[in-house]
Amino acid sequence: MDTLILSRIQFGANISFHILFPTITIALGWVLLFFKLRFSRTGDQKWIEAYRFWVKVFALSFAMGVVSGITMSFQFGTNWPGFMESVGNIAGPLLAYEVMTAFFLEAVFLGIMLFGMSKVPSWLHTLSTFLVAFGTTMSAFWILVLNSWMHTPAGFEMRDGVAYATDWFAIIFNPSMPYRLVHMLLASGLTVAFLLAGLSAFRWLIGDRSNGMRATIKTGLTLGAVLIPLQILAGDFHGLNTLEHQPQKVAAMEGNWETGPNVPLVLFGIPNEETRSTDYEISIPNGASLILTHKADGIVPGLNDFVLEDGTVKHPPVAPVFYSFRIMVGVGMTMLLLSWSAVFFMARKRRGVEGLPKPLLYALVPMAFSGWVATLAGWYTTEIGRQPWLVQGVLTTEAAVADVPAPLVASTLIAYLTIYAALLFAYIGVLFYLARKAAKGEPIKPRLPVSKEAPVTVAAE
Amino acid sequence: MYLFGDPETWLPLAFAGLLGASILIYVVLDGFDLGVGVLFPFAEPEEKDRMVASIGPFWDANETWLVLAIGILLVAFPTAHGTILTALYLPVAIMLIGLILRGVSFEFRVKAPAQYKKSWDNAFYIGSMMTSLSQGYMLGMYIMGLQVTAFTLAFSAITAVFLTVAYSFIGATWLILKTDGALQQKAVEWSKGGIWGLVLGLGAVSLASPWVSPRIFDKWFSIPEFFLLLPLPLMSGALIVLLWIALRRLPTSDDSFAWFPFAATIVLFILGFFGMAYSFYPFIVPEQLTIYEAASAPESLFIILIGTVFVLPMILGYTALAYTVFRGKATTLSYD
Numbered sequence: 062m063d064t065l066i067l068s069r070i071q072f073g074a075n076i077s078f079h080i081l082f083p084t085i086t087i088a089l090g091w092v093l094l095f096f097k098l099r100f101s102r103t104g105d106q107k108w109i110e111a112y113r114f115w116v117k118v119f120a121l122s123f124a125m126g127v128v129s130g131i132t133m134s135f136q137f138g139t140n141w142p143g144f145m146e147s148v149g150n151i152a153g154p155l156l157a158y159e160v161m162t163a164f165f166l167e168a169v170f171l172g173i174m175l176f177g178m179s180k181v182p183s184w185l186h187t188l189s190t191f192l193v194a195f196g197t198t199m200s201a202f203w204i205l206v207l208n209s210w211m212h213t214p215a216g217f218e219m220r221d222g223v224a225y226a227t228d229w230f231a232i233i234f235n236p237s238m239p240y241r242l243v244h245m246l247l248a249s250g251l252t253v254a255f256l257l258a259g260l261s262a263f264r265w266l267i268g269d270r271s272n273g274m275r276a277t278i279k280t281g282l283t284l285g286a287v288l289i290p291l292q293i294l295a296g297d298f299h300g301l302n303t304l305e306h307q308p309q310k311v312a313a314m315e316g317n318w319e320t321g322p323n324v325p326l327v328l329f330g331i332p333n334e335e336t337r338s339t340d341y342e343i344s345i346p347n348g349a350s351l352i353l354t355h356k357a358d359g360i361v362p363g364l365n366d367f368v369l370e371d372g373t374v375k376h377p378p379v380a381p382v383f384y385s386f387r388i389m390v391g392v393g394m395t396m397l398l399l400s401w402s403a404v405f406f407m408a409r410k411r412r413g414v415e416g417l418p419k420p421l422l423y424a425l426v427p428m429a430f431s432g433w434v435a436t437l438a439g440w441y442t443t444e445i446g447r448q449p450w451l452v453q454g455v456l457t458t459e460a461a462v463a464d465v466p467a468p469l470v471a472s473t474l475i476a477y478l479t480i481y482a483a484l485l486f487a488y489i490g491v492l493f494y495l496a497r498k499a500a501k502g503e504p505i506k507p508r509l510p511v512s513k514e515a516p517v518t519v520a521a522e
Numbered sequence: 523m524y525l526f527g528d529p530e531t532w533l534p535l536a537f538a539g540l541l542g543a544s545i546l547i548y549v550v551l552d553g554f555d556l557g558v559g560v561l562f563p564f565a566e567p568e569e570k571d572r573m574v575a576s577i578g579p580f581w582d583a584n585e586t587w588l589v590l591a592i593g594i595l596l597v598a599f600p601t602a603h604g605t606i607l608t609a610l611y612l613p614v615a616i617m618l619i620g621l622i623l624r625g626v627s628f629e630f631r632v633k634a635p636a637q638y639k640k641s642w643d644n645a646f647y648i649g650s651m652m653t654s655l656s657q658g659y660m661l662g663m664y665i666m667g668l669q670v671t672a673f674t675l676a677f678s679a680i681t682a683v684f685l686t687v688a689y690s691f692i693g694a695t696w697l698i699l700k701t702d703g704a705l706q707q708k709a710v711e712w713s714k715g716g717i718w719g720l721v722l723g724l725g726a727v728s729l730a731s732p733w734v735s736p737r738i739f740d741k742w743f744s745i746p747e748f749f750l751l752l753p754l755p756l757m758s759g760a761l762i763v764l765l766w767i768a769l770r771r772l773p774t775s776d777d778s779f780a781w782f783p784f785a786a787t788i789v790l791f792i793l794g795f796f797g798m799a800y801s802f803y804p805f806i807v808p809e810q811l812t813i814y815e816a817a818s819a820p821e822s823l824f825i826i827l828i829g830t831v832f833v834l835p836m837i838l839g840y841t842a843l844a845y846t847v848f849r850g851k852a853t854t855l856s857y858d
Contacts, residue, residue, distance in 0.1 A: 121629040127582060128625035132618045134592050139611050142604025145596055150822040153597030157826045160586070160593045161833040168586045169840050172579030173847055180847050225819055463608050473615040480619055484626060491633050 065462045067470040068140045071477065073444075075132050077437055078481045082126030084436050087201050087246065088253035089119050090194030092280065097187050110273025111280075114499050115257070118492060120175050125488060127168070132477075140470070141451075143461030148224045148452055151217055151232055152207055159203035167196030198246070205245055209238035211452045212443070213306045224455065236306055240299040241443075247292040248439065251396060252432025254288060257281030258403070259429020260496045262422045265414065269500035275414050282407065285400035293393060297352070303443075304353055307453060308362035309375065310446035313382040315349045316342075317363045324349040324361035329387070332379040337365065377448040385441035392435035399424060430489070529824065534817035536827060537598035538806070544594060546795045548587035550692070550788050555581045557693020559624055559650025560686060561712055562643060569705045570643060574628065576700040576852035581628065583841060585621070598823055599816040602806040609668040613656040620652025651686065658685030665731050665798075667808040677730060684726060687719020692791070695783035698772060700852045706780070710772050713783055717769070720787070721762055724794050728755070731801050735809065738801045751800070758793050761786050 093116055100108035134156075137145055145152060173181060173189040181189075216231030217224045226232060258281035264274045304311045312318075316327045316339045326348020330339040350359040367376035399421070406416045451458040555577045565573060595603045607614060627646035631639050662678030663670075694716055697709035732739040742751060765786050768779060804812040817823065 117633060121626075121633060124582070124625050124629045127585065128622040131585070131589055131621055134589055134596070135607060135614050135618055137596060138592075138603045138607030139614055142600075142608060145600040145603060149597070149600035150819045153600065153818060154822055154826045154829075157593055157597045158829055160590050161829055161837070164586050164589060165583065165833075165837045166840075168583040169837070169844050171582055172844050176579050177847055223819075226821060226825075229825065463604070463611075465608060465611055469611060473612070476615065476619060480622060484622070487626075487630060487634065491630060494635055495633060 064467045071474045079129035082122045084252045085122040087197045087249040107272035107276045111277045141461045155207040163196045163199035205242045209241045213237040240302045250288045254285035262425035264500040282403045286404040289397045309367045312364045313379045314386040316383045320363040322358040382446045385438040389438035529820040533823040534813045538813045541594045544591035551584035553689045554692045554696040556650045557689035560690040562647040579848045602816040617656035620649045623649030654686040655682045658682035684723030691716035692787045699784045
């Protein structure tokens with residue numbers, strides 16, 4: 062394998078590992094604020110129980126997110142120097158604003174949020190929780206501004222191969238930014254909703270009947286049931302936006318080769334770039350035309366339009382985009398089914414958590430990490446769908462890669478993959494360990510032993 | 523943009539200043555965190571908990587200064603960022619893996635089942651060591667102008683060890699400030715053991731930079747610069763003597779002067795840093811690329827500067843708040 066593909070795998074692996082944790086912390090910060098505010102309002106212990114359990118999950122996820130995020134800020138330079146040299150005048154300020162307005166806010170107030178509950182007044186602790194949640198969301202905002210700009214660049218001009226900003230408003234509010242931001246924030250909300258529900262279902266199944274757990278599972282399932290239809294709607298709008306700005310990506314998502322009307326919606330198939338057709342296709346007639354244009358005979362772009370006369374392919378690799386998109390949609394539909402039936406069973410005869418059938422509870426446990434699967438699949442769809450461009454129409458991925466020897470990239474890649482696999486294993490293991498410990502009713506706050514010894518006095522010499 | 527004359531001149535200088543400040547703050551703040559990690563194998567299990575408690579609320583924000591520094595390098599001097607980081611590809615990768623191990627071990631060691639605690643303690647130590655050693659190695663390579671020869675590799679190996687020992691020293695002085703009892707006494711002993719690393723490290727860097735670069739030699743050893751710069755080494759020498767005296771008398775019966783070694787070490791780090799900054803100015807990639815050649819477009823720098831002017835005082839303000847909330851001796855760390 063050459064340096065380009067190895068560097069892409071390495072960056073892909075790092076960013077995939079990284080995004081797992083912000084996806085949790087962005088929304089979990091707000092959920093913790095909700096728990097804290099409910100406690101302040103009602104004084105009901107169950108809310109602080111829920112807070113104490115989930116703040117530990119937050120702390121762990123936050124640490125994982127911070128350390129994997131640092132890796133990426135270095136890899137721009139080590140692996141992709143062409144990126145900053147070409148579009149640094151735009152990417153730079155956006156990244157700088159992220160660090161200054163968001164990163165410090167989260168990192169500093171995290172200390173007070175985690176360890177300051179007894180050291181500061183309650184309002185300051187609540188404020189710290191708010192600032193951490195706000196900081197993580199601001200981080201997401203700036204990063205998605207930059208990412209969206211790479212898909213739909215605007216507000217700049219090129220001089221001698223270098224981008225110069227002409228309109229910062231147009232750069233920040235570039236055409237795909239609002240859709241991508243909303244889609245990602247909702248994805249974070251859903252990931253957390255199913256994490257709350259899944260871990261709580263696990264606790265219920267091993268015998269936990271505590272009020273904190275009940276409050277959490279209700280919060281999770283309700284949040285999931287409310288957000289999933291919004292997400293389906295937001296995803297649809299995002300797709301229409303992509304159709305307008307990156308038609309080749311939509312063509313790959315739909316597995317559509319020829320531009321034309323009455324395009325079917327392919328439910329399943331195996332895209333074949335050799336024959337330029339989809340094998341074993343199962344499809345709904347006119348489906349894609351209806352979804353994308355809201356007309357049965359609407360024109361849907363096809364991949365063959367993005368092959369130049371000389372045979373150069375200017376569209377993304379079809380299969381990964383096609384499959385990732387279907388995985389994302391499939392998980393979304395499962396989320397809809399499970400969260401709505403769960404809310405139905407809880408509301409029926411007002412039975413609450415007792416009303417949930419056992420098979421549903423068992424199904425919720427593996428769904429704890431379903432948000433991760435959908436988020437990653439969604440990101441693969443949009444990011445692989447951008448290839449061969451790094452910045453759509455401005456800079457190709459190939460032109461940005463560093464001239465580092467392939468064996469060096471390969472060896473660091475193996476090191477990263479090993480450590481990521483080990484950490485992911487440990488992370489999921491610890492989450493279930495914490496859940497088991499909480500279910501047994503053991504004190505859920507990890508207390509470090511208090512030093513018993515009095516200060517030793519030393520006689521002056 | 524024309525506040526202070528030509529923006530092509532003052533903007534790169536302002537950002538070089540910001541970059542320097544971020545690196546300096548990072549080295550001091552994460553220096554003591556990493557140092558505490560380096561000292562881990564010398565402590566008893568109960569002491570380890572208190573050592574972690576002393577840095578727990580801060581390490582995250584401390585590490586953020588590294589992100590800011592690399593961000594400024596990336597943003598303000600993109601060509602230098604590419605040149606330096608591709609030249610340091612391997613040590614950067616080792617540092618990043620070290621930072622990952624160190625950062626997650628904080629959380630895992632108290633949350634994982636008890637039988638794994640020792641393994642996470644080891645990961646914490648190994649991560650801190652990897653980070654410190656690779657940073658010291660990169661410092662050495664940078665001073666040697668990013669050239670790879672047998673000599674520069676040997677020099678970088680030496681700076682790797684010295685920076686690690688210097689981190690363990692500032693870590694030990696932090697523990698003198700933040701702990702009491704037997705652990706504080708241990709920290710005093712650790713400081714006595716580590717002070718040589720600081721002295722030799724400062725000495726090696728001070729001698730090597732003028733020796734490898736005639737330009738730097740001329741900047742230091744011509745008249746009148748020599749006399750104007752004389753206070754720098756003299757103050758460093760005086761501080762080291764004072765530190766040595768203080769360490770022999772600490773801890774005092776009423777815990778007075780527990781702050782002194784840590785404060786004095788910070789001043790030493792600052793003096794050393796100014797010496798280096800003076801040597802290398804105006805180069806950002808030693809002897810290859812000046813800050814003026816490497817700087818981004820003034821329009822982009824200016825829009826970042828506006829934000830910085832408003833945000834940096836706020837960052838410093840709430841950082842001070844955090845240190846105030848968690849002042850005093852570290853004993854427990856709980857989510858209450």
